[in-house]
Amino acid sequence: MPPASLPLAAGAVVVSRAPLARPGKVWNSQGMVRLDDIGLRYGRGPEVLHGISFSLPEGSFHWLTGPSGAGKTSLIRLLSLTERPSRGTISLFGRNPDGVGRNARQALRRQIGVVYQDFRLLGHLTAFDNVALPLRLAGEREAAIAANTAELLAWVGLAERMAARPVTLSGGEQQRLAIARAVVAGPRLIVADEPTGDLDERQAERLLGLLVSLHRNGTTLLVATHNERLIERFPAPRLALSHGRLVAQDG
Amino acid sequence: MPPPPPRDVLGLARDHEARLLPWLVAFAGLLAALALAGAIAVDAFATRWERGATAHLTVQVPEPDAPAAAPATGEARVGQRQAGQGQEGQTRLAAVLAALRGIPGVALAEPIPRARLLALLEPWLGGEGSTLAQGLPGVIEVTAGRTMPAIAELRAAVEAAAPGAVVEGHGVWVRRLLDLAASLRAIALLAAAAALLVCAGLVVFAVRASIAAHREDLAIVHGLGASDGWLARRFARRFGVLGLWGGVLALALAVPALLALALLAAPFASEPASVAAAGSADSLARLRAAALLLPPSIWAVLALLPAAIGLVSAVTASITARLWLRRLP
Numbered sequence: 001m002p003p004a005s006l007p008l009a010a011g012a013v014v015v016s017r018a019p020l021a022r023p024g025k026v027w028n029s030q031g032m033v034r035l036d037d038i039g040l041r042y043g044r045g046p047e048v049l050h051g052i053s054f055s056l057p058e059g060s061f062h063w064l065t066g067p068s069g070a071g072k073t074s075l076i077r078l079l080s081l082t083e084r085p086s087r088g089t090i091s092l093f094g095r096n097p098d099g100v101g102r103n104a105r106q107a108l109r110r111q112i113g114v115v116y117q118d119f120r121l122l123g124h125l126t127a128f129d130n131v132a133l134p135l136r137l138a139g140e141r142e143a144a145i146a147a148n149t150a151e152l153l154a155w156v157g158l159a160e161r162m163a164a165r166p167v168t169l170s171g172g173e174q175q176r177l178a179i180a181r182a183v184v185a186g187p188r189l190i191v192a193d194e195p196t197g198d199l200d201e202r203q204a205e206r207l208l209g210l211l212v213s214l215h216r217n218g219t220t221l222l223v224a225t226h227n228e229r230l231i232e233r234f235p236a237p238r239l240a241l242s243h244g245r246l247v248a249q250d251g
Numbered sequence: 252m253p254p255p256p257p258r259d260v261l262g263l264a265r266d267h268e269a270r271l272l273p274w275l276v277a278f279a280g281l282l283a284a285l286a287l288a289g290a291i292a293v294d295a296f297a298t299r300w301e302r303g304a305t306a307h308l309t310v311q312v313p314e315p316d317a318p319a320a321a322p323a324t325g326e327a328r329v330g331q332r333q334a335g336q337g338q339e340g341q342t343r344l345a346a347v348l349a350a351l352r353g354i355p356g357v358a359l360a361e362p363i364p365r366a367r368l369l370a371l372l373e374p375w376l377g378g379e380g381s382t383l384a385q386g387l388p389g390v391i392e393v394t395a396g397r398t399m400p401a402i403a404e405l406r407a408a409v410e411a412a413a414p415g416a417v418v419e420g421h422g423v424w425v426r427r428l429l430d431l432a433a434s435l436r437a438i439a440l441l442a443a444a445a446a447l448l449v450c451a452g453l454v455v456f457a458v459r460a461s462i463a464a465h466r467e468d469l470a471i472v473h474g475l476g477a478s479d480g481w482l483a484r485r486f487a488r489r490f491g492v493l494g495l496w497g498g499v500l501a502l503a504l505a506v507p508a509l510l511a512l513a514l515l516a517a518p519f520a521s522e523p524a525s526v527a528a529a530g531s532a533d534s535l536a537r538l539r540a541a542a543l544l545l546p547p548s549i550w551a552v553l554a555l556l557p558a559a560i561g562l563v564s565a566v567t568a569s570i571t572a573r574l575w576l577r578r579l580p
Contacts, residue, residue, distance in 0.1 A: 080474065081474075082580060102478070102479055102577075103478050103479075103480075106478045107476070109474065109475070110476030114474065122260075122262070124262035124265065125257060126257075129256070129257050129260075133260065133472065133475060134476065136256070137476050137477050145256075181475075
């Protein structure tokens with residue numbers, strides 16, 4: 001449930017939402033996300049991630065940091081199941097996504113909300129339909145989809161832009177739309193790749209506020225950034241990457 | 252008020268290239284329709300030929316007006332006695348007719364009048380036919396009842412009544428004709444299958460082009476957790492509809508083509524009503540006669556053609572999309 005104190009855009013309406021509500025924070029020592037000696041190479045190219053091992057407890061919030069080219073986006077792609085590791089094993093929610101069938105892998109994907117650096121919105125759909133898509137893929141009834149989507153668009157301050165195409169929205173609006181789409185189906189894990197990349201400080205803090213509010217409701221959160229001011233503003237353990245290796249892990 | 256759910260989540264309907272597909276499918280579908288109609292027509296003609304051949308035969312009686320000779324053998328005498336023939340002063344033609352009419356299973360045995368024989372020979376003999384008339388054999392048309400008697404039995408009876416008379420069973424040439432019909436039917440069915448394969452091939456190319464145009468959107472929706480089946484169904488629905496339209500266009504092209512062919516064939520029809528209607532000045536009557544001339548199963552198959560092409564297109568699109576989607580992680 002988004003808290004009423006959420007720093008939203010002016011005019012945003014905050015209402016409670018059942019899909020996002022989770023029971024209190026649960027720190028599962030087993031780790032809902034576990035990577036064990038992961039390596040990744042694209043095609044026959046050099047390995048871009050080397051021997052990455054860590055686990056994220058359920059309901060935790062971690063920053064993923066590192067300079068450009070450190071492998072943050074590659075790690076996000078692995079966790080969003082967009083890539084398969086060239087070595088090592090991944091465990092998501094207690095299952096190995098590379099050891100299950102395609103339908104089961106897609107079912108795992110639907111439990112992960114991804115915020116891409118470049119938003120990856122569908123240009124031919126309206127803002128409403130972009131956000132509603134994960135619910136439609138999950139087979140929700142149209143009435144529930146309409147209610148949840150409208151509520152979430154209001155939560156991110158886009159209630160008045162439901163029928164707008166992404167191309168007509170500003171960068172900040174597109175980013176909020178991407179976040180709304182990532183969280184609408186109540187995912188267990190949210191991974192965000194530089195979600196505030198092109199935004200000013202004020203907008204970036206607002207967007208991080210949206211994500212952190214979800215974490216407070218029990219969603220596991222991993223956010224890649226190199227914005228140190230944002231990390232100071234929202235303190236959390238960090239995974240630091242350098243040259244494709246995990247060089248620091250605190251928390 | 253939220254907008255209604257989008258009918259086309261992947262934006263496939265925006266592909267302008269795919270709008271050509273119904274027309275391309277229509278031409279392949281037209282070939283399939285004509286080939287299927289040809290197969291059905293050949294099948295109908297073959298059945299008609301077979302039925303006619305087994306129900307009819309002809310008997311040639313040399314020297315038909317000569318007096319029938321007394322049977323030379325005991326077997327022939329029995330044959331004549333069974334037929335109630337062999338009377339004094341009877342011609343050979345009459346003796347054979349009487350013998351045939353006495354055989355169970357023969358429904359009708361009628362001599363072909365000499366004038367009709369001469370008319371049949373006129374194209375070959377010209378005016379000379381009448382001078383040769385004296386040398387012509389008598390010809391008897393025999394029509395069977397429910398089942399034709401054994402040809403050996405007929406030959407024995409005819410030989411007994413008029414030695415030298417010949418029974419023409421038509422069996423050999425009908426068998427050859429049926430073999431030819433079977434080959435034509437097989438070729439026509441192969442041509443129809445090839446045309447449907449061409450339809451499927453066109454759909455494969457169109458789906459691949461569509462996938463290439465929507466690669467990014469597909470990756471996004473797949474990344475949101477859409478299953479291969481869900482995505483493949485979008486392609487199946489889109490290209491199934493396009494294929495259906497192609498089938499409807501094929502039907503619209505095939506019906507006039509088949510009616511035109513039937514109109515051309517009407518004068519050669521065996522049904523007098525069709526021949527008469529074909530010569531009628533009333534074009535509606537001519538069309539109706541032509542439509543009736545074609546076997547009804549042709550119209551049934553044509554009516555199913557759009558749905559069949561739509562189904563082939565949908566299944567092909569689904570398989571093509573699934574094969575591509577397997578490349579995604």
